[in-house]
Structure formats: C-alpha cells, structure tokens
Amino acid sequence: MDTLLHGFVTATARLGLDYRFLLDDYERVPFVQGLGVSIEIIVSTMTASAVAGLLLLLALRGRNRLVCGLARGFIEVTRNTPTLVQLYCAFLVLNMLITQWLHARGIDNPFKPFFWVVLVLSLHKAAFHAEALRAGFDALPSQTLEGAASLGFSRATRFWRIELPLALRAALPALVNNMVELVKASAVASAIAVGDVTYQSIMIWTQRDNVLALMLLILAFFGVLTWLVTLAGSWLERRYRIPGYGY
C-alpha cells in the first residue's frame, strides 16, 4: 500500500501535481474521513429527500386547500432561493436561536452542522422530487384512472396501488436527475464546516497550496459518484419501464 502511494506521489509530481499530503497521516486520515462524510451526507439526504418529497406530494394532492397552498409556497421558495442562503437561514439563524434557548436552560444543542446540512438539502431536493412526481401524475393515462375508479377502488387504494407506482415510473428520469444534482449540491456542506471532502481539501490546500491536485481529486470523486447514480438510475429505468411506453 505504502509503496503504491509513494509511486503515485512521485508519478504525479512529475506532472507538477503535489499529492504529498497522502503520505502524511495527519492529512490523509482526515481526507479519507472527509470522503466518508460526503458519502454519508449524500446517502442520508437521498433517503430523507425521498420521504420528504412524498410527503410534499401528498400535501399537494390532498383535499385541504390550506395545506396545499403551504406546500406550493414552500416549493416555490425552495426552488427560487439559493441553497446556501437556505443553509445559512437554518444554521446561522434557527440553530443559533435553538442554541441560545437551550443554553439559557443549561442544555447543549444536540443538532450538529451535519444534521442541518442533511435537513436543508433534503427539503431542497424534496421540492424538486415533488415537482417531478406531480408531472408524473399529470402524465398518467386517463383511461387507467377511469378504469381503476370504475372497478370500485377507493381513493386511497387508487393512489397507493395504481397512481403512485405508475407516476413513480414516469417520473424516474427526473428523479434520477434530481439525485445527480443532490450529489453535486452536497459540496455546500463545507460552508458550515461539516468535515466533508471539500472542507478537508480546503484545510489541506491552505497549508500546502496544492489546489489543482486536490481539485482534480474532488472532481474525480464527484464524477464517480454521479456516474454511479446515473448507472443505478438507468438500471431502475430499465427494470421498471412501463411496457408499451417509450422506445
């Protein structure tokens, strides 16, 4: 392993890239941990955003007009403001207020930056998921819906057993695209000092001034992740394609 690393470092040094930090335990270990943290953020956000997206969709399609209006408003705000500003509003405002309120009562704030990043990114992507799913519902063939209604399925059964599975399949390409965007957006975690890969890289390049070398490493990391997500997406699309539709 060590000889491999040494070989890599000397080989890249000839190209003018400085990867010497890989040989230093004090820098390599945090960097590798950063890779892990990034993956944790991405995986938790994917899960949470799927759940939140479904909840938003239920709110949008529900019969309660107030809930529907609130969900619509939430989606519009989320889609039309920068993620970073949302993150700051959550972390620097909400988290600060919670910390102060708990501090007055002698309790430590249990919410860590990691939690806020996952929360904000999940809600952000949930808005996009809900929009994609809504388009999926709009694309449902009306004959299927009428057929289901005429067979006497209740509203709830129709939703869970017929409409949602079909809409999910129709929305799959858009959902996969959202997931790719999510992977890319996870880099903002570094803004509030969650120890993700971008943050650890900033720490290293302020010491060593080897921005380009680290940048290529991060880009490769995100490139591999987006590629994996796209791969999983196309597998799902093939697996769950609606027979008789598409090409």
Place this chain on the structure above:
Amino acid sequence: MATDSASPAGKPAGMRLPPGIYGVVGIVAAGAALWSLAPEAGSRGETLARLVEWAPALAHGFAMNVLISIGAIFIGTMIGLLAGALAMSKSFAGRLARLWIVAFRNAPWLVLIYFTTYVFPFGTTVPFPDWLKVMLGLALPASANIAEVFRGAVASIPSAQWEAAASLAFSRWQILLKIVVPQCVRRMLPPWMNVYAIITMGTALSSLVGIHDLLDTAQIASSTVARSSFTVLTYVATLVIFFAYCYPISWLTRTFEKRLRTA
C-alpha cells in the same frame, strides 16, 4: 373566484394569484415568528433602524450578485451556443464539445468556483478582480447547460427541414444559422431564462471565496451588529431579496412555456 368556475376542467383561467404569493407570505410569517422569539438586547425599533442603516450595503451586495450573474450568463451563452453547435458534429471538435458539456454538467459549482478563483493563472501579469473569476467559474456550468438547451431546441425542429434545405444546396452551417436557429430562438427562451435564474442563485456561492455579495454583506452585518434579532432580520431579508429577483423570472418562464405549448 366566481369567474373561474366557467373555465373547463375546473382549472381557473386568466388572472390567478401565482403560488409565489404563498411563498412570500410564508417567509414573512416564519421570519416574523422567529423574530418575535429571538432574544432582544435593545428595543425592536432600534433593531429595525439598524436594518435600514444596513440596507444600502445589502443593496450594493446584491448588485454584485446581479453583475456576476449577467456576466456569467453572457459568457456562458456565447460558449454554450458554440459548444452546442459543435457537439452536433461528428468531428474531433464535436467530441471535445461533448466532453466539455458532460464535464461541466457533472461538476459541483462550488468546486468550479474554487477552481477558477485559486487555480487559473490569472492576475500574475494583469490584475484580475475576484468577481471576474467567479463570473468565469459560473460561466462554465452555464455554458454546458445552455449547450444542452440549444441541442434540445435544434432537436425539436423537424429533420425534414434539414433535408429540404440540403436539397436546395445549403451547407450544414448555413442550414443551422439561417434556417434552424431563427426558429429555435423562441423555443430556447424559457429554458434559457431558467438557466439564468439558477445561475443567479449560484452567485450566492461567491461569498465563500470572499466576494462582497449579498450573503457576505449579510454575514458582515450580522456579526458587526451582533444581535440575535438583527441576525434573524438580515438573513430573512436575504432570502426575500433572492426570491423577489428569481421568482418573477421563473414565473415568466412558465408563462412563456404555456404560451409556446398552446401556440
């Protein structure tokens, strides 16, 4: 809404409140609730006076966001149209253009901004302001997205037009520039505006590389005044300003899209 019931399928036609109204009401209500909960060092009126005091600085910061976004979309459109046109050809340049599009569509924007700010060998001979570097950093993903928009618009023109024009002895570039592109402009407008709105939101990232944009100014303001209630106000104001700029764009985009679909 008595007039709505006349329209078919229960969909209200004509003037209807855009859903963004709910959004504005929501932000303001949530902001007011947080503000009332925030501990207050002085009086509420004084905090508001401080916000008014900082308003010009915040406006100046937002002008920076607008400047960066306009520059980025301008450069991005130029490169994007070129890359999109090249990507349609089978030549080596076409392959390069497709590589460009894939690379910059899949890279995190923040990393690209760090890249142009710290890596590009600017500023060693000619002074190169940081905001220009961020502008270039955002122009890269913008160009990739616009190239895709362009490709999509060209793909929506029936290929029979290409064949018909070719039989009239137009060259491929002539067909593209004189026949296809003029028809594409209208179709490209909504997605192009969409890219612009996204780029504008991306400009908030410039605060992370030390540009004095709106978000950076808000941070400076909140740490200078150092009051919880003021912090709540500034960040809510930041959110509202971005929303007030980006929402009308996306609303217009949707209106144009609807008009195109019915046309």
